[in-house]
Amino acid sequence: MDEQRGRGAPQWWWHGPPWLNRWGAEGRGNRWPWPSTVLLTFFVLGGSNYAAHRQEGVRADLDVFARVLLIVGSALLLWRKRYPVAVAFGTAGAAMLYLGAGYPYGPVFFPVALACFGAIVAGHRRAAWTAMGMLWVGHVLVAHWLYRWLPPSADSASPWGQEAVVAAWVVAITAVAELARTRREQWARERAERAQAARRRADEERLRIARELHDVLAHSISVINVQAGVGLALLDTDPEQARTALTTIKAASKEALGEVRQVLDTLRTPGDAPRAPAPGLDRLPELVQQAASAGLAVEVDGDPPRLAPGTDLAAFRIVQEALTNVVRHSGSRHARVHVEHDARALRLRVEDDGPATGADAGGSGNGLAGMRERAAALGGTIEAGPRPDGGFQVLAVLPLKAKEDDR
Structure with missing residues (x-):
């Protein structure tokens, strides 16, 4: 399988650059989720550019700082298997800064969803719930109170129906992650029983x-x-x-x-x-x-x-x-x-x-x-x-x- 994949793409595409693998060799495995992280980063950047055009004049324009936040939030996913708790809070913090700066809504929530999903599957349920809860509470404060002092200057309070949609997405992500975690634990028990x-x-x-x-x-x-x-x-x-x-x-x-x-x-x-x-x-x-x-x-x-x-x-x-x-x-x-x-x-x-x-x-x-x-x-x-x-x-x-x- 690795040989067939190697014919169509350079080696670093599947395993990351050599320096990155050497640096993380003492983690829980030598393979990093490099391809999925790169693809998600491009998706988040492209989707945010599209959202910026659609929300021009309503939200702040994307600048260098906004793109840095998007890249950092997505790049943190490289460590999601080794440090799931830190990545969950890191992606949530990057998204909170992005929204607090008044940048356009878009796929900025995808890295947070993927990081929290991985943390729940890995067994860090409380940390993932806390990270999602902090992001939702921060968004409520920004959208309904702090928007007066934050950019853009002409911004107004968001409708409460939007918060219900965000909460529904949080519940859906949590439910799917809990189901995946339960199935993973069941498969692990079945493998252990078969081996025994x-x-x-x-x-x-x-x-x-x-x-x-x-x-x-x-x-x-x-x-x-x-x-x-x-x-x-x-x-x-x-x-x-x-x-x-x-x-x-x-x-x-x-x-x-x-x-x-x-x-x-x-x-x-x-x-x-x-x-x-x-x-x-x-x-x-x-x-x-x-x-x-x-x-x-x-x-x-x-x-x-x-x-x-x-x-x-x-x-x-x-x-x-x-x-x-x-x-x-x-x-x-x-x-x-x-x-x-x-x-x-x-x-x-x-x-x-x-x-x-x-x-x-x-x-x-x-x-x-x-x-x-x-x-x-x-x-x-x-x-x-x-x-x-x-x-x-x-x-x-x-x-x-x-x-x-x-x-």
Whole structure:
């Protein structure tokens, strides 16, 4: 846009002379309203000349001082974005001097209207109202009392109907400026709300990806860690068993790479369909097999119902993380997974016989927090703690929501 504008006009026309921009670089932006100010100045000067011809013999002729006042009142608008209050009072003062000197009526009020409009939109309502009120009161004094002692000598009192017209214009300018200010504040609030919503969605997406990566890597690396220990311990005494452990490590690492790739697919171009379906409770046999390769016997009790994709994925990850914790932190080599459901909720209970070993496979300690976040996102709950008869238990309750078929 700037390049296209620059082809038809010199650079200083759009941004002002270089010395002016350097002088105001510490203001609220480097661009000055240069074109609009120049155009308004020419309009005010031309309109005042035309008004002087129409009011010749009634009002004082335009002289150098009158033109200086018109130029000063218009040129002050260059600072209307940086100093709106000072510009509002400055333009009102220049107009008051112009009218008090008996010069012709004309577009002298335009700079005042624009300056007060900008001040109101910028939030300086009281200052703008005061500037317009002072100008109107000064005009009333000049037009109905001070005209006897001010030029031109043959001037007479103005009709009161003229003051009503001026007051109506003041009210109209104020009303339009207040409407613009209200809309500007509303747009600013809407932009802030949209930005906050975007940040919240980005944070939620980062948390979701972090949970997915944690669940995938914690489970697979725990299996790899256990099997690596077995392989190292049996490398010399039982090479065949060490070979089996290495085979399990290879299979677990391959599966982990595949799931990590699937999670990272969500970072591709928005709108792309996932390359593979998200895991669900239909893959419980795979979890049982992976746990068995890590030396943990898992017994599954109950059949999972058909679930919505989000609930199905959360249930799978919760069971996966619970079994990973058994492998890493429990001395028991046996775990049980109970699946129960009714019309309203799915209940998953994963328990072992303990005792806790304090062993750690290098995890971050965020497993339970991740499970709680998954359950809370669906309106469910997670309870985790020691069992009365020993061992540890994780109980997840996930609500069953209505889902669209084949979605």
